[in-house]
Amino acid sequence: MDFLRRLLGREPSSREVAKERLQFVLIYDRTGLSPGVLDTLREEIVAVLSRHIDIDRDGIDLSVTQEGRQTKLIANIPLRSRRP
Amino acid sequence: MPGTVITVTSGKGGVGKTTVTANVGAALAMLGHSVVVIDADIGLRNLDLVMGLENRIVYDIVDVVEGRCRLRQALVRDKHVAELHLLPAAQTRDKTAVSPRQMAEVCDALRPHFDYILVDSPAGIEQGFQNAIAGADRVIVVTTPEVSAVHDADRIIGLLEAAERGPIHLVLNRIKLDMVRRGDMLTVDDVLHILAVELIGIIPEDEQIIVTTNRGTPIALNPNSATGRAFHDIARRVRGEHVPMTSLRDRGFLERLFGFMRSS
Numbered sequence: 104m105d106f107l108r109r110l111l112g113r114e115p116s117s118r119e120v121a122k123e124r125l126q127f128v129l130i131y132d133r134t135g136l137s138p139g140v141l142d143t144l145r146e147e148i149v150a151v152l153s154r155h156i157d158i159d160r161d162g163i164d165l166s167v168t169q170e171g172r173q174t175k176l177i178a179n180i181p182l183r184s185r186r187p
Numbered sequence: 188m189p190g191t192v193i194t195v196t197s198g199k200g201g202v203g204k205t206t207v208t209a210n211v212g213a214a215l216a217m218l219g220h221s222v223v224v225i226d227a228d229i230g231l232r233n234l235d236l237v238m239g240l241e242n243r244i245v246y247d248i249v250d251v252v253e254g255r256c257r258l259r260q261a262l263v264r265d266k267h268v269a270e271l272h273l274l275p276a277a278q279t280r281d282k283t284a285v286s287p288r289q290m291a292e293v294c295d296a297l298r299p300h301f302d303y304i305l306v307d308s309p310a311g312i313e314q315g316f317q318n319a320i321a322g323a324d325r326v327i328v329v330t331t332p333e334v335s336a337v338h339d340a341d342r343i344i345g346l347l348e349a350a351e352r353g354p355i356h357l358v359l360n361r362i363k364l365d366m367v368r369r370g371d372m373l374t375v376d377d378v379l380h381i382l383a384v385e386l387i388g389i390i391p392e393d394e395q396i397i398v399t400t401n402r403g404t405p406i407a408l409n410p411n412s413a414t415g416r417a418f419h420d421i422a423r424r425v426r427g428e429h430v431p432m433t434s435l436r437d438r439g440f441l442e443r444l445f446g447f448m449r450s451s
Contacts, residue, residue, distance in 0.1 A: 116370030121334050122377050129341050129381065172348070172383045 130167050134174050141165060148178060157183040189298040190221075193305050193425065194323040194352075198339030200310030202331045203360040206396060207418075208307040209237045210407035211327075214422035216271035217407070220302040223262060223272040225293070227319040228309035229284055232276035238265065239403020240273050249277035252289040258296050267408055272301075282314045287321035294322025303425070312346060320352050327387065331361045332373040341382055356387035358421065363392045388421035389432060390414060 115123075131137055145165045152158050162181035167174060195208045205228075212224040226234035229249065235241045246261035251274070258274075265271035274293070277284060290306075297304045308319030320326065326347055330340035340357075347355055359378055366372035379386055393414040399406040407418040420430045 118367075118370045118373055118377065121373055122381070125334055125337055125373075125381055128338065132338075132341065133345065169381075169383070172344070 126169070130169075130174060134167070136167060136174075136176075141167070144176075148180070152180065157185075159183050190301040190304050191324050192294045192298070192322045193303060193325045193327060194227075194308055194320050195305060195327045195329060196308035196316060196319060196343055197310065197329040197336070198312065198343040199330075199336045202329050202336050203358075203390070204310075204329050205233050205237050205307050206400065206405075207327065207329050207358055207360065207390075207421075208234060208305050209405045210415075210418040211421050211425065212303070212305045213238075213265070213268050213271060213405045213407040214410070214419045215303050215305075215425065216265070216268040217410070217419070218422055218426065219270070220426070221270045221272075221300070222303045222305065223274055223297055223301045224305045224307060225274040225297075226276035227285075227290065227306050227315060229276045229315065229318075230278065230281045231309065232278045234307050235263070235273060235275050236403065237400055238273060238405060239267075240265065240275075241403075244275045247275045247277040248293065249280050249284045251293060252285050258293065267404065282309065282318065285318055287314075287317050290318045291322040312342065316343075316346075320347065320350065323352050326352055326355045327358055328355055328382075328384065329358045329360055330378065330382070332359065332367075332378055334373075337373065337378055337381060344382060344384055355384045356424075357382060357384045358388045358390065359386065360390045361392045362389055386432065387424050388417060390417050 145163060148165070149158065149160055149163065159181040164179040166177050168177055169175070195204050197204050208224050212222050216222040224234060225248065226232050228234070235244055240263050243263045243266075246256040248261065250256045251258050251261045261274055263273040263275060265273065294304055294306070306319050306323065309315035328340050328343055330336045344355055347353060357379070359375055362375070363372055367374055375386070375389060391414060393406070395406055395412060395414060406412060406415045409415045410419045423430045
């Protein structure tokens, strides 16, 4: 949606705003996950993983998505390749 | 076969629970089923008024559970449709006058005598709601395409899932085509994506709902109007028929409603 908005260079419609706001508030309603908790999770995941593997901290993407009525936490963690 | 108890609920007030109960009840009865609609909104009774039966009430559901009359005596026969009956709420009591267990017993007592028992839930998530779902075999959640109504519908669906009540079906009420077209209203697909429950009907915004409610003659009594037909379609889906969502006369109406989602 964001990409489309930039592409078209226009204000989002009230329908798009409503949908995004609802999806945001429902993640918290359904799971109790707040943006603050997500930040804490990110830091702790990084700390644990870093003890074992070399990860690209800047490339970490932690997001919450909805699949049906199931909410999923998706972590995308790029690993640094080993240089000779 | 014992009847099916279907509770109509929403969380938020004013989204059309009572209108949906009255009209789907009338449509089911017009299809030849025996139907009773129960007003579970004790203290704020309105289902009788929407159906035009306010002058015929003798006893109410509180009289039944407190033993002042037999269940049969409290049932009001509809004046338009044979086989449609109303069990009114009490107006001068509150939600605590009936317990969830008593409501379930009333539903059980009605099951052998009616094909469908529709329970009109009060707004909210407190005891009135708990009463309304106590006997439910199925639930219809009514919402409108507004953030507050969808937000509350999600909460209700979560509570129904926790209480293991269902299946849950969604009625999306008061869709305004011109606003959807302008990108100023959530589309059918938006709401379905967010709530992730099965759709059982779409009702367009229609001034005639107010006009027919003013007269106490539900719009479903006129199945030739687009909105009346939308309620009949819901009734047919309730009894298991496959009725495509595009069966409204203005085919383009629904295609545009759904289609807007895909354009973004």
